[in-house]
Amino acid sequence: MSDKLNRLKEIVGEVSDLGRAASVLGWDQQVNMPPMGGEARGQQLATLGKIAQEKFTADEVGTLLEDLKKEYTDPETDEGAMIRVAARNYDKAKRVPSSFIAEQAVAASKAFEAWVEAKSKSDFKIFLPFLEKNVELVKKYVSFFPPADHPYDVLLDDYEPGMKTAEVQEIFGNLRPKQVELIKAISEAKQVKDKFLHKKYNEEKLWKFSEKIIAKFGYDFNRGRQDKAPHPFQTSFSVNDVRITNRYEEKNPMATLFSAMHEAGHALYELGVNPAYERTSLESGTSLAIHESQSRMWENLVGRSLPFWEHFYPDLKKTFSSQLEDVKLKQFYKAINKVEPSLIRVNADEATYNLHIMLRLEIEIGMVDGSIRIKDLPEIWNTKMKEYLGITPPNDAQGVLQDIHWSYGSIGYFSTYALGNIVSAQLWEKIRKDIKNLDDLTRKGKFEKLREWLRANIHQYGHKYDPQDIVQKVTGSKIDSAAYVRYLTKKYSDIYDL
């Protein structure tokens, strides 16, 4: 039997190599590529994707998996988990015809262009027919799979394997009223001043400070690097080459620090996966939500906490003495945690962010099950914004047209952002039980215990456990928003004197 396993590993290994190579090309495209290089790069990426798909969906792989599934039945073993995950990926890959993938790519490309124009003119109608086409194709995609409880389940499963739409709806349903209530209370409290955060900060100094922080987190520059790119992201070329990107925003300079922490959180996950899983179906983090739980934990639960800045603020104040001259630690801490309902998701603060997500999830579900007509989107969007955040977008560009996702036909993963926040708080409660002196360590700038806890409990397993299972395994319960509500309430009660 081990011959068959070796053969499967060989094929999966080559498919992984092709995927990692594509990641290098994608990273280079964002970070280095000269302006004219795009067309050929697109062709090269298409070829790598096509060959990987051909190799992975070969009948031989199906036969091997069928045989191996019978042999390695225990999903707790590494082999059992590898085969389980590979078989699921194989099933998905086999169901979707390559002609459909090509059709979707063409539609996405046209829709993206329309979205750019629609957004620049703030006119949803320009985007409407293309979004309708994208949604139609998403429904077609769903039709390739066996009937689920809800058609949206099929889409969600690509990002959160094993999770059901109903589960997410329940989690969000519990959270939403509490979060709306909290924001209302905050809006009635005395507001936080943060003008000093929006002064001019030197880019190079910020960059170096960001690297000082993430080096303390344990991001190893022998196994990664931080580069400038239009958008911050993390990407892995192997367990020993996990890179992040970052940017400098003149109007929001602190974003350089928090983005570095966020992406380093993702990177620490990938750097912590068991090296024995390299070139197998288990080599990466298990889902977007679990990944986001890591990035949000380092960015928010660590990076926006008072103990963290008790350690770093003196150094920051020294580095930016003119900007922070009269700003006390507590003032700074409050400012970086300022809550303000706003129109744009990516600029949203910790307390309001999830509401942006819930709104999108509800609309996505409605689009997919047909209960929402696409042409009604602007109105629905604006109504929900008013209901959840108390504000109304003045136009489509700042409303329904703000996100790129739907333009390339990507429907199903907005919720993972909010689930990540929720999971991060669940893990955090467990961590605080296991590491009693966590705040003291943070005050000393020591993160090794936290990082090693995450590695031992989450990172090392890579893709071995599905998201709900790993949360259950670590915390004793499935994904649940109670811890997150406790965390938000405590934090903001203190900051806003509620």
Next chain:
Amino acid sequence: MSDKLNRLKEIVGEVSDLGRAASVLGWDQQVNMPPMGGEARGQQLATLGKIAQEKFTADEVGTLLEDLKKEYTDPETDEGAMIRVAARNYDKAKRVPSSFIAEQAVAASKAFEAWVEAKSKSDFKIFLPFLEKNVELVKKYVSFFPPADHPYDVLLDDYEPGMKTAEVQEIFGNLRPKQVELIKAISEAKQVKDKFLHKKYNEEKLWKFSEKIIAKFGYDFNRGRQDKAPHPFQTSFSVNDVRITNRYEEKNPMATLFSAMHEAGHALYELGVNPAYERTSLESGTSLAIHESQSRMWENLVGRSLPFWEHFYPDLKKTFSSQLEDVKLKQFYKAINKVEPSLIRVNADEATYNLHIMLRLEIEIGMVDGSIRIKDLPEIWNTKMKEYLGITPPNDAQGVLQDIHWSYGSIGYFSTYALGNIVSAQLWEKIRKDIKNLDDLTRKGKFEKLREWLRANIHQYGHKYDPQDIVQKVTGSKIDSAAYVRYLTKKYSDIYDL
């Protein structure tokens, strides 16, 4: 028939995509990769190479080529040339078993390690058994091919398609005595002072100056970029993404300028290939010698000429006012052309460089045909150094062990460096006939006519013509050293008052 051509183009296009992707990975490895990333990167490159080889050597390709060769018989047409070159590449790829490639890779890896140790200890004996193994494998490689006039022909053909060892020997045979004589005359003349070239020059300013120069050459930063790497090289990811690397040497700061010109010369070749050849067998420059003729032309015939510095020297002097305070243009010109027989090839000047190459070619031919015993190499090396350059290496590290090439089993391409010099002078004589005011244009920093001449006569054809054929086509004769001798003699008679 056009269906078959399209199918061939599809396969060759994918093979090209895989090769270009590998180039991106290779570039990244030199320029960006964090220290720990090497092992996985090696695996990824091996997979890309393996898949490209499998795709290209598929029986389907052989059948297509057989059929298409009958249809497209005119090698002057693009289709005819594509098929001719693809068929030759196919034949070569089919002859060499993949097990042999693997064996050679393992031997090379061991030999490389031994070479590093041997060089550091300056002890050829450590390297000897590994070099013997490498030569044995090279002979085995030759045995996969039909008998040639000389076994070395097979090796040379991989770099200079269609060229024979005897041709190169004749070219070098004519050149050597004249070049030895010239150097002797120079060594007896009044020597040139160049101390001011070895002062400390600011790295960033040099880098910017190098980019100013190559931008004037016409290197387009929308289609390329210059990055720092341990060694300067040029690499292409498409006709619109051709990159170069460079370095800063504290002891030899001007190398940053000349390396940039050299690599930009390579890059202009690749940037000038007919875009219709993309993803075909014609997409790159035709041979290493023709490539080197381009890089050496921009570096030496342009970049080390007096008219060139008549344009750039005032600016250079302003940029490095303290270093060049008392240095007049003519002094500077002489200094950058200083001739001094030296031990190390890569540091050799224009007048002595070729002799380093001839020595290596003679030894390579002797190793391959068995007329030289590997263990005698140090002695043979030192004897030839004395004969050609009048100096004797004090140890193996500065003698026979200086180059990396043999350590990874690469035998057959040293000669292309010298051939490049020779061809550059042949082309130069023709260019001076076609562009009467070349020196005036150079004095004004205008290089468009030269670049466009090269594009029209050389670059655009990519791989369409073999090296001897393109030289014949452009200059009316095959590769011949007469023009190079005239060039060297004139230049150095002036500089050294011979």
